[in-house]
Amino acid sequence: MKAVGLTRYLPITDSESLRDVELPKPEPGDRDLLVRVEAISVNPVDTKIRRSKGPDHQEALPQVLGWDAAGVVEAVGSKVTLFQPGIEVYYAGSITRPGTNSEYHLVDERIVAKKPRSFDMAYAAALPLTAITAYEAFCDRMGIVFESDSVGKTVLIIGGAGGVGSIATQIAKIANLRVIATASRPESQSWCRKMGADEVLDHTKSIPDQLQRLNCSTVDYIFNTSTTEQHWPAMCEVIKPQGRICCIVDTTKAVDLNALKRKSVTFAWEFMFTRPMYQTDDIVEQHKLLTQVARWVDAGMIQSALTETLSPINAANLRAAHAKLESGRMIGKLVLTGWPS
Numbered sequence: 001m002k003a004v005g006l007t008r009y010l011p012i013t014d015s016e017s018l019r020d021v022e023l024p025k026p027e028p029g030d031r032d033l034l035v036r037v038e039a040i041s042v043n044p045v046d047t048k049i050r051r052s053k054g055p056d057h058q059e060a061l062p063q064v065l066g067w068d069a070a071g072v073v074e075a076v077g078s079k080v081t082l083f084q085p086g087i088e089v090y091y092a093g094s095i096t097r098p099g100t101n102s103e104y105h106l107v108d109e110r111i112v113a114k115k116p117r118s119f120d121m122a123y124a125a126a127l128p129l130t131a132i133t134a135y136e137a138f139c140d141r142m143g144i145v146f147e148s149d150s151v152g153k154t155v156l157i158i159g160g161a162g163g164v165g166s167i168a169t170q171i172a173k174i175a176n177l178r179v180i181a182t183a184s185r186p187e188s189q190s191w192c193r194k195m196g197a198d199e200v201l202d203h204t205k206s207i208p209d210q211l212q213r214l215n216c217s218t219v220d221y222i223f224n225t226s227t228t229e230q231h232w233p234a235m236c237e238v239i240k241p242q243g244r245i246c247c248i249v250d251t252t253k254a255v256d257l258n259a260l261k262r263k264s265v266t267f268a269w270e271f272m273f274t275r276p277m278y279q280t281d282d283i284v285e286q287h288k289l290l291t292q293v294a295r296w297v298d299a300g301m302i303q304s305a306l307t308e309t310l311s312p313i314n315a316a317n318l319r320a321a322h323a324k325l326e327s328g329r330m331i332g333k334l335v336l337t338g339w340p341s
C-alpha cells in the first residue's frame, strides 16, 4: 500500500523529511478495524513527532505519522462488535500505533465513530483529534455539562482560531457558555467570531486589561490551547475563585501552581491520546463522544473548521502541510484527500 513515512527526523525544508513509501497492508487484530483511508488532517503533534528524535537518529523501517482520518471500514477483527465492512468512519487513532498517513490503517474500534452523514470525507477528517481534545477538556477535565446549566458562565479560550480553538468555541456554545476567544490578527479574529465567539481579545496584549474593558474581570473557565507558561500569570489573575483551568501544551519551564491555591482553582491537563495510550477502562468514551459530535454536526450545531484541502496524499503535499502548521499561524484545519493513482 502507499504511505508517507520517515526514517530520519529532519526539518521540513529537507525533502527527505517525509517520503513516499510502499508498505505491506496490515492485518487487523481482535478489536481492530482495517480502514481504507480517504482523507487525513494534519495536527501540530505530527510535526512535533517528526522533529522529536533529532536528525542523527535513523529508523530501520519507515515510521508513519498522522492521526486524524476519515475512510471506509475494509475488514474487521474477530472481536469487533461496533462496525462492519463498508461503514464510513472518522477517528484520531493512537499515538502508540502507526499513523493514518497510509492507504490502509488499523484502529481500535472503541475510539472510532460513524462519520457525520452531512460531512464529506475531507470535512470529517478535519474534526476528530481536535473535537476529542475540546470535548474531553470541557466535559472530563473541567466538569462542564453540555446542553444544560452553564448559562451565565464564561470561558476564555486562548488561541481561538487554531484547530483546537475552532471546535472548542463551538462546543462551548453548545454548553451555553459565553465564549471569549483570543486571536492576534484581523483574519484570525474574524474567524473566531465565525466559529461563534461572543468576544475576541488579542493574546499579544494584556488579557486582564482587555477583560476589564469588557466589564468581565474574571472568568469561570479557561481553556488554553497555546503555550502554558506564556499565559500562566494572566490565567492565574483572571480565573474566578473556584474556577477551572485546562491546558493542553507541555510547559517548557516550571509554572507556579501555588498561585492557584488561594482561589481553590482546579487545574487539569488534557491529553487526547491518554485513553488509547493506556487502554483505560473507559476507552470506549471516545467512540461515544465522536458519535455525539457527529450528531451535533448532522443537527447543524457544528460547522466545519476546514480552511484548506490539498490533494493527493503524498510526501510533497504533506511537507507543505507540516510547514504551514509549523508557522504557528494556522486558521482552522488543513486536510489532504485521495491517493495518487
Ligand SMILES: NC(=O)c1ccc[n+]([C@@H]2O[C@H](COP(=O)([O-])OP(=O)(O)OC[C@H]3O[C@@H](n4cnc5c(N)ncnc54)[C@H](OP(=O)(O)O)[C@@H]3O)[C@@H](O)[C@H]2O)c1
Binding pocket: 043, 044, 045, 129, 130, 133, 158, 159, 160, 161, 162, 163, 164, 165, 182, 183, 184, 185, 188, 189, 203, 225, 226, 227, 230, 247, 248, 249, 270, 271, 272, 273, 325, 328, 329, 330, 331, 332
Ligand atoms: N494535549 C492534547 O491532547 C492536544 C491536542 C491537540 C493539540 N494540542 C496542542 O495544542 C496546540 C494547539 O493545537 P492546534 O491544532 O489548535 O494548533 P494550530 O491550529 O496550529 O494553532 C494555530 C493558532 O495558534 C494561535 N497562536 C499562536 N501563537 C499564540 C500565542 N502565543 N498565544 C495564543 N495563541 C497563539 C494562532 O493565532 P493568531 O494567528 O491569531 O496569533 C493560530 O490561529 C499545539 O501545540 C498542539 O500540539 C494538544
